[in-house]
Amino acid sequence: MNHHHILTQTEAYVKETLAGEGSGHDWWHIYRVRQNALAIAAHEPVDIFVVQLAALLHDIADHKFHGGDETVGPRVARAWLETLNVEADVIDHVGRIIADISFKGAEVETPMHSLEGQVVQDADRLDAIGAIGIARAFAYGGHKNRLLYDPDVPPEAHTSFDAYKKSQAPTINHFYEKLLLLKARMNTATARRLAEERHAFMESYLNQFFAEWKGEK
Ligand code: ADP
Ligand code: NI
Numbered sequence: 001m002n003h004h005h006i007l008t009q010t011e012a013y014v015k016e017t018l019a020g021e022g023s024g025h026d027w028w029h030i031y032r033v034r035q036n037a038l039a040i041a042a043h044e045p046v047d048i049f050v051v052q053l054a055a056l057l058h059d060i061a062d063h064k065f066h067g068g069d070e071t072v073g074p075r076v077a078r079a080w081l082e083t084l085n086v087e088a089d090v091i092d093h094v095g096r097i098i099a100d101i102s103f104k105g106a107e108v109e110t111p112m113h114s115l116e117g118q119v120v121q122d123a124d125r126l127d128a129i130g131a132i133g134i135a136r137a138f139a140y141g142g143h144k145n146r147l148l149y150d151p152d153v154p155p156e157a158h159t160s161f162d163a164y165k166k167s168q169a170p171t172i173n174h175f176y177e178k179l180l181l182l183k184a185r186m187n188t189a190t191a192r193r194l195a196e197e198r199h200a201f202m203e204s205y206l207n208q209f210f211a212e213w214k215g216e217k
Contacts, residue, residue: 154173
């Protein structure tokens with residue numbers, strides 16, 4: 001099967017699997033991550049086939065929706081690619097990217113072994129910030145029954161993936177526990193540049209949020 005056909009089949013599979021997902025991990029998140037990844041990849045010497053497969057499959061079975069099990073995502077992605085007879089080294093590469101892509105807490109490093117993986121990780125992180133990032137954070141919070149904000153619950157800098165995964169904190173805390181930290185953690189120059197305006201937009205959003213909270217505006 002040629003690469004174009006593999007990508008088309010994978011796109012259809014992901015669309016079908018993530019249809020109706022209500023926490024901001026639906027097909028259109030995948031679509032945006034692929035667009036971001038292509039924009040970043042235009043400036044990097046990468047294998048664009050691997051980048052696109054990893055972007056398409058990165059949330060096919062996210063740990064957040066599988067009881068915290070991080071092994072299920074790479075496993076489901078690998079099984080899918082095997083049905084299409086994709087080359088073994090490509091399957092290994094994509095599986096490893098999916099295993100390593102996620103944010104794991106403010107104090108936890110998330111090294112990515114290949115440039116292809118770094119591009120997809122940046123693309124995923126761009127979709128977590130800015131106007132879309134704000135929308136996704138509150139969609140996720142609503143999906144998980146979280147409060148918008150509670151002044152009595154301060155944000156935490158998680159030192160382990162387990163502690164990060166267990167958090168039940170209000171959605172505003174997520175900005176301090178993850179979203180505002182992403183700009184500095186981008187791998188590529190292109191993503192760092194794209195993150196600037198999205199980051200500034202979140203800061204201005206938070207200023208307005210707290211001013212309204214206090215009845216000042
Ligand atoms: P990652 O694998 O790095 O977590 P995802 O593509 O799975 O990236 O999406 C993560 C997104 O899910 C966050 O950017 C946010 O929008 C939402 N999310 C995850 N955890 C929380 C949380 N505790 N509160 C609010 N939103 C969250
Ligand atoms: Ni994602």
